Amino acid sequence: MPRAPAALLQTVDDSGLPDRYTRTPDVTRRTLERALSTAIDSIDENLDEFNDQFPGPSSEGLVYSATDNTDGWTTSFWTGLCWLAYEVTGERRFRDAAQAQLATFERRLDCGEVTTHDLGFLYTLSAIAGYRLTEIEQYRSAALTAADLLVERFWDAPGLIQAWGDHASPEDSWERGRMIVDSMMNLPLLFWASEVTGDSMYASIAERHARTNAQYIVRSDGSTFHTFKCDVETGAPLGGETAQGYDADSCWSRGQTWAIYGYALAADYADEGAYAQLSAKLANYYLSHVEADHVPRWDFDAPADQSYRDTSAAAIAACGLDELAHRLPLADTRARGYENAAIATLGSLGEQYSTDRSESNGLLTQGAYDPTDGDYDECCIWGDYFYVEGLVRATEHWSRYW
Template identity: 75%
Template sequence: MPRRPAALRASISDHGLPDEYTQSPDIERAELARALSVAIDQIDRNLDDYYDRFPEPSSDNLTYSPTGNTDGWTTSFWTGLCWLAYEVTGDSRYRKAAEAQFETFERRLKSGEVKTHDLGFLYTLSAIAGHRLTGNDRYQSAAVTAADYLVDRFWEAPGLIQAWGDHEASEDSWERGRMIVDSMMNLPLLFWASETTGDPTYASIAETHARTNGQHIIRQDGSTFHTFKCDVDTGKPVGGETAQGYNASSCWSRGQTWAIYGYALAGDYTGEGEYVEIAAKLANYYLSKLEDDHVPRWDFDAPPDQDIRDSSAAAIAVCGLHELTCQLPFADDRTRFYRNAALSTLGSLATDYSTEDTESNGLLTDGAYDPSDGDYDECCIWGDYFYVEGLVRATQHWTRYW
């Protein structure tokens, strides 16, 4: 395929983007459709084992063990996979499984095991997806309740949603007043709640958190801290640290992709072009640091002897980049660029990181949950989910759950 005209390449270069993605990738739509079919077949094979149970967050020797839905942040990704399979195939078996799983999410709300910012992850892919696809009011009620619990974690002085722990913890708690970059993907629950209830409070809190996150977690060069703490009484910044990255000053690649996707979504919900431009800045940094096969190292600043990939970060990036193309003007030079980057990444995952023809019950190899704990080179359930969402985005007309 011929290269783009010089004037257009210069325009893209003005945004600090590498030349690689100015050309369309070789991956064909039929190849992606086949990859989606392979993924659906794997979901189908897992359905009996995980009908009303859930895969562990990360596999062991590429095999997930089952777990219940009493704590943690990842159970909804399996439910999200069931909803995606239902949409793609129309097979009611997947819907029935997702409905059975939803009952465990309802019980979790009643049990009070919801002291976490991850309510967006948990109830977007279980309750909001269920409501979008069935119209059942039970799903809507659960999602609004989850949004109420998330609002309770908001600190007004610094304008942030606390990530971990009890938000009423003692003043010397490490968690008190700490936000993390992952929280950008929990904000759609609040934006949705305002649209559904007509109460603007949810969206106001979501946008306030997005602004605070932008002020403190995003660095000048477009990289991100994993976590940042503020004084909850004065609102003053305390400083940035990491929990899963290499160190406080490094850039954890999965956190970077949470932010890309989260800001692209915030731009759509608010209509604010500023958030879309933030997503683009984050995407530019991410793409400038990628490996040749479009799958990042787990931390862009980790030393060479920690050359660990994270396919789950790449899968999130696919969805975030695609969403970014939906939010930029069609005539913007960057739209095709980000689309090419998303397709190149998706093609690499389907070709080189698929578990096809293995004994694994997951979908993607080389996921890195937490290399500092030795948890890498495995399947990660969120990576599997975003991989399938990316394939659906590339091959179907799909209305997102987020």
């Protein structure tokens, strides 16, 4: 069995929150409000092009092409942007756009697209967000169907949700028992399913995966592997690898931010303070290695000739750090530091990394989807989503979708 959260924390070193985040950043609320308004204007301008289609995962020349909602893990980030714009403005056209897109997510379930753990990404920002905002029963039903499909990917012996491949197919045996750090952001789908059904099975699986992830993907220094495999029959650890980081032993910055945010969310759902403390240790590692302008390199250990930035990781970090600040005890003085880091990050993204709307239909430049495949220095749709979520967190009274 995986170790209990409090026990596993003893194995993680903690270098502490960097001193620069104890100071209030020079970023005004008005600056963030203007950035949010600009972002919503950009979403509005793209509603017609991306109605029942979606921006691709990353741009080409800072311009997204349209894609259908048939595969991949990123389509819901556009739907999430539409829901955010609807909440901020109250304008019906944003809600109508999101609801038009939801029909494609329902069709996707009917077509059997289940060979991925990314059901959490796909249905949290589409169906769960839609149900929270409209109380339309079919959105609840779609999200619960997705949760059931995610449960099917759970391996009991190691206590993990398999990330990639058909878990039941011998042809995908190479992926059998592989979890990835991104999965921490898919667990809210299961926690939510327990909340709305009263069935604790979903949350129990989410917690078991969170503990296994903490045991094997989180390293002793507070950095993370991208992927880790376990034997599905015995539960024995088989070792860590990477798919999008520099190498197996490096720290891929976007993966680090998935873990920061994911454990802060798990701390709330599970009412488990040890998860918040683990999120803080992960955050301290991240903040100790991020660049001076609060935007990380795509991999903290990549060589100098591959020091591409990843604004999408910074945007995720801004949201995760804000969530973490709210999950720590009131007496924990670090909470203010994490809030400062979130605001400083949003300020830097808006000032230094915003696109020119006359040349781009995205929001942030220098996103790095996968530099190992030559995909960097572009817009990334999840980076755009988390940037706007971060701005909404900083300027609005908002109840999260996750």
